[in-house]
Amino acid sequence: MKKILAVGSLAFDSVSTPAGRAEHVLGGSVNYFSLSASFFTKLQVVGVVGEDFPKDHLSFMEGRGIDVSGVQVVPGKTFHWTGEYGKDLNEAITLSTQLNVFEHFQPELPQDYRNAEYLFLGNIAPELQYSVLDQVKNPKIVALDSMNFWITGRKDELLKVLPRINLLTINEGEAKLLAGETNVFSAVDKILAMGPQVVVVKRGEYGAFVSVGGEIFSCPAVPVRRVVDPTGAGDTFAGGMIGYLASHDASLTPAAMRQALLTGTVMASFTVEDFSIRRLQRLEKTEIEHRRQELLRIITP
Amino acid sequence: MKKILAVGSLAFDSVSTPAGRAEHVLGGSVNYFSLSASFFTKLQVVGVVGEDFPKDHLSFMEGRGIDVSGVQVVPGKTFHWTGEYGKDLNEAITLSTQLNVFEHFQPELPQDYRNAEYLFLGNIAPELQYSVLDQVKNPKIVALDSMNFWITGRKDELLKVLPRINLLTINEGEAKLLAGETNVFSAVDKILAMGPQVVVVKRGEYGAFVSVGGEIFSCPAVPVRRVVDPTGAGDTFAGGMIGYLASHDASLTPAAMRQALLTGTVMASFTVEDFSIRRLQRLEKTEIEHRRQELLRIITP
Numbered sequence: 001m002k003k004i005l006a007v008g009s010l011a012f013d014s015v016s017t018p019a020g021r022a023e024h025v026l027g028g029s030v031n032y033f034s035l036s037a038s039f040f041t042k043l044q045v046v047g048v049v050g051e052d053f054p055k056d057h058l059s060f061m062e063g064r065g066i067d068v069s070g071v072q073v074v075p076g077k078t079f080h081w082t083g084e085y086g087k088d089l090n091e092a093i094t095l096s097t098q099l100n101v102f103e104h105f106q107p108e109l110p111q112d113y114r115n116a117e118y119l120f121l122g123n124i125a126p127e128l129q130y131s132v133l134d135q136v137k138n139p140k141i142v143a144l145d146s147m148n149f150w151i152t153g154r155k156d157e158l159l160k161v162l163p164r165i166n167l168l169t170i171n172e173g174e175a176k177l178l179a180g181e182t183n184v185f186s187a188v189d190k191i192l193a194m195g196p197q198v199v200v201v202k203r204g205e206y207g208a209f210v211s212v213g214g215e216i217f218s219c220p221a222v223p224v225r226r227v228v229d230p231t232g233a234g235d236t237f238a239g240g241m242i243g244y245l246a247s248h249d250a251s252l253t254p255a256a257m258r259q260a261l262l263t264g265t266v267m268a269s270f271t272v273e274d275f276s277i278r279r280l281q282r283l284e285k286t287e288i289e290h291r292r293q294e295l296l297r298i299i300t301p
Numbered sequence: 302m303k304k305i306l307a308v309g310s311l312a313f314d315s316v317s318t319p320a321g322r323a324e325h326v327l328g329g330s331v332n333y334f335s336l337s338a339s340f341f342t343k344l345q346v347v348g349v350v351g352e353d354f355p356k357d358h359l360s361f362m363e364g365r366g367i368d369v370s371g372v373q374v375v376p377g378k379t380f381h382w383t384g385e386y387g388k389d390l391n392e393a394i395t396l397s398t399q400l401n402v403f404e405h406f407q408p409e410l411p412q413d414y415r416n417a418e419y420l421f422l423g424n425i426a427p428e429l430q431y432s433v434l435d436q437v438k439n440p441k442i443v444a445l446d447s448m449n450f451w452i453t454g455r456k457d458e459l460l461k462v463l464p465r466i467n468l469l470t471i472n473e474g475e476a477k478l479l480a481g482e483t484n485v486f487s488a489v490d491k492i493l494a495m496g497p498q499v500v501v502v503k504r505g506e507y508g509a510f511v512s513v514g515g516e517i518f519s520c521p522a523v524p525v526r527r528v529v530d531p532t533g534a535g536d537t538f539a540g541g542m543i544g545y546l547a548s549h550d551a552s553l554t555p556a557a558m559r560q561a562l563l564t565g566t567v568m569a570s571f572t573v574e575d576f577s578i579r580r581l582q583r584l585e586k587t588e589i590e591h592r593r594q595e596l597l598r599i600i601t602p
Contacts, residue, residue, distance in 0.1 A: 186527075206521075218599050224484075225490075259602060
């Protein structure tokens with residue numbers, strides 16, 4: 001079992017979906033990621049919050065085996081994202097992004113973080129992802145998530161990071177955007193040529209697939225009859241996936257990636273059942289195993 | 302091994318896709334369906350064509366074990382559909398529908414068709430599907446395909462047919478439309494209450510799932526890097542599915558439906574590789590088994 005070093009945002013979200021509305025609730029990529037991964041292994045988290053961020057949430061994370069000594073608490077307000085989902089729950093519409101303390105964030109790794117073997121670079125500016133990479137000595141597996149905002153606005157910086165990572169997680173539409181392709185499988189072929197050895201494509205309610213070592217493994221999502229809020233599903237998915245890999249000290253073999261994708265799919269199915277990180281906060285380990293069995297029944301011919 | 306009785310359209314299509322354009326080529330629901338199913342069992346086909354329909358295509362069908370004595374050849378022109386696909390290959394835009402001889406089509410089953418055990422009612426007016434059902438004595442399994450045109454325009458007639466069938470195949474968007482639900486799994490639950498014991502939801506490039514006996518089996522599509530023309534993929538899928546069931550004299554058990562869905566998924570992946578029925582016309586049995594193995598590798602964790 002290995003620890004994961006995870007970098008990303010800790011945030012407040014205000015979200016409106018067809019199921020309702022949640023104001024100023026806990027969110028952020030590394031929040032979802034680390035809570036999800038904490039069911040499988042220990043974590044070290046790097047991020048920044050303002051003085052308004054609840055200390056008891058940082059304590060809650062610590063209680064879950066998440067080292068938050070790399071989270072900077074600085075004067076000012078925490079990053080605040082406001083968004084909404086229409087009937088198409090696969091796509092969020094951003095209404096406002098208040099970067100606040102995130103605007104001048106410079107990731108600074110504590111000494112005992114720098115030997116990390118499993119590294120997750122959450123969806124932040126590519127140059128920050130790059131600076132984290134420079135501080136880690138000899139990582140075994142580097143996973144990175146990105147989004148259309150960086151693909152459109154900072155493509156050159158992103159293209160500089162990709163050769164230094166092993167695994168990219170990306171939404172279907174963003175994979176096509178990054179590669180300039182309309183066919184998602186051709187897009188993935190092109191992205192593999194940009195650096196990463198493994199590409200995982202997230203397809204929302206349709207599941208996900210991974211391309212690794214010339215093989216594709218595709219897994220549908222767990223059927224959820226009432227999707228309350230899809231926010232954080234992608235990071236929860238990545239948390240399950242990297243959590244599986246680190247807990248097994250696994251390399252990026254096709255066999256390991258199949259199990260990792262399955263685990264990510266299971267974890268994401270919980271997050272969408274409630275607003276914010278609520279479902280993850282009350283999740284029990286036995287529920288994970290139960291849903292894993294359910295998913296296996298759904299995909300086995 | 303049982304025969305299948307299949308009713309639907311034989312047509313000319315003019316189709317434009319990002320990959321190119323095909324004018325006045327062979328199409329129609331029962332054309333795709335029967336060619337696909339003919340790899341697994343024998344068929345009897347009911348339909349109508351005009352005097353302009355190529356006789357050598359009817360001979361080609363006969364050579365594939367498809368009895369076309371139930372195809373009426375009448376004065377006038379064959380049904381002609383014109384449509385196009387944009388970047389979203391999951392949705393066809395209909396540019397024109399010339400019903401021609403199809404407008405006054407009255408399905409009339411030859412005597413030796415009336416003992417059919419496996420029946421496929423392709424996407425035609427619900428009252429015609431109903432009239433075919435009245436002519437078949439004691440079918441074991443009745444499968445039906447429908448579309449938004451009938452759901453919107455002839456919902457009452459469609460709701461009268463549904464209690465008389467066993468298996469419905471339907472697109473994802475059309476399932477939501479029929480049930481008045483935004484969640485596809487809730488939509489299927491409602492449709493099951495309308496009559497059929499089994500509902501198969503087609504999700505285009507994302508694959509398909511079946512709800513049967515309280516279980517869901519979900520299967521992604523075979524990755525295709527160059528989709529030339531999606532026309533007929535749904536009927537090809539149904540042909541593989543019902544072809545599997547009839548060739549095994551199978552009931553609608555969850556186990557049989559899992560294999561049937563897999564077979565439909567394999568068959569559909571060929572049709573999209575070329576315009577019209579061209580890929581099915583040159584398809585070899587060994588290619589089917591090869592692709593089935595490929596699909597199993599893609600879905601097995």
